[in-house]
Amino acid sequence: MSSEASEAERSEASKRAGSEATREHGGGGRSEASKRARSERDRRSVAADGGTASSGATRAADAARPDDSLLRVRDLDAGYGDLQILTDVHMDVGDGEYVTIVGPNGAGKSTVMKSVFGLTSYMGGTIEFAGEAIHGLAPEEIIHEGIGYVPQNDNVFESLTVRENLEMGAYILDEVPEEQIEVIYDRFPILRERSDQRAGTMSGGQRQMLAMGRALMLDPDLLLLDEPSAGLAPDLVQEMFDRIDRINDDGTAVLMVEQNAKEALGRCDRGYVLVNGENAYVDSGEALLNDEQVRKDFLGG
Numbered sequence: 001m002s003s004e005a006s007e008a009e010r011s012e013a014s015k016r017a018g019s020e021a022t023r024e025h026g027g028g029g030r031s032e033a034s035k036r037a038r039s040e041r042d043r044r045s046v047a048a049d050g051g052t053a054s055s056g057a058t059r060a061a062d063a064a065r066p067d068d069s070l071l072r073v074r075d076l077d078a079g080y081g082d083l084q085i086l087t088d089v090h091m092d093v094g095d096g097e098y099v100t101i102v103g104p105n106g107a108g109k110s111t112v113m114k115s116v117f118g119l120t121s122y123m124g125g126t127i128e129f130a131g132e133a134i135h136g137l138a139p140e141e142i143i144h145e146g147i148g149y150v151p152q153n154d155n156v157f158e159s160l161t162v163r164e165n166l167e168m169g170a171y172i173l174d175e176v177p178e179e180q181i182e183v184i185y186d187r188f189p190i191l192r193e194r195s196d197q198r199a200g201t202m203s204g205g206q207r208q209m210l211a212m213g214r215a216l217m218l219d220p221d222l223l224l225l226d227e228p229s230a231g232l233a234p235d236l237v238q239e240m241f242d243r244i245d246r247i248n249d250d251g252t253a254v255l256m257v258e259q260n261a262k263e264a265l266g267r268c269d270r271g272y273v274l275v276n277g278e279n280a281y282v283d284s285g286e287a288l289l290n291d292e293q294v295r296k297d298f299l300g301g
Helices: 007-020 032-039 109-116 139-145 162-168 178-187 189-193 204-215 234-249 261-267 285-290 292-298
Strands: 069-080 083-094 098-102 121-129 147-150 222-226 253-257 270-275 278-284
Touching: 069 109, 069 253, 083 098, 083 109, 083 121, 083 253, 083 278, 098 109, 098 234, 098 261, 109 121, 109 222, 109 253, 139 147, 147 204, 162 178, 162 204, 178 189, 178 204, 189 204, 204 234, 234 253, 234 261, 261 285, 270 285, 278 285, 285 292
Parallel strands: 098 253, 098 270, 147 222, 222 253
Antiparallel strands: 069 083, 069 121, 270 278
16 A cells, blocks of 8 residues: 555554455456455355245245355344344345345335444344354454445545555455456456546546445455445446446355346346335345336335
């Protein structure tokens, strides 16, 4: 990291990176950086245990779940301080699956995401990742388990350059993985062009690409994306969704919160609809798009 970044900036950046760092799949196999990161969590089970499934775009108490669940959430109660937001939430993400959470404002969508990443008050239930309980763990512990998180707001370090932001994404490693930075530059060419530019001077779309690029520095098994299209110009929204598709195609499981429900459901494997902090519907994205009640209540008819 350049000498221009102050010690205070580095300290604050390290704390925030602990909440946001993730790992990226490169083409043709994993990079040395991702192998190093993965070696820190070899103790994990290869796959999660099985469970009960739930059906269709109907009331979702027992949602249809993949047999190879990577993330398994059961009876989750969580919130902020003493304020409970989520009640008995069930959710699953299979290995390599693309899952979207939609619902009205205030439904608790982002709270689910933050709860998985250890950023809320845990009040009950279980969160398992690759067969191990992770509820109650701090974010800096969870990134070692192979989960990465890109928040909707404050998702770049504005005073740092593009390259310095990427370096912070690999802060848990002893050395900056140059080969992984090249992987990110190949995926997001604009970041290579703007390598020395301060993140705070970038456009909204460029900042989102930087946040995702940093999130991919440690090659996560599961990538959490909170409103990735928020604030983007209309002509950039499709590009952003296309990039997420390619990340998932490379083998990374994706759990995404998105207000652009029609677009998100049209691309994902499965979708969850949350209402008032509780499960309402779950099914394949296509089935939810075609469900009359879901369309009427949540998709504008």
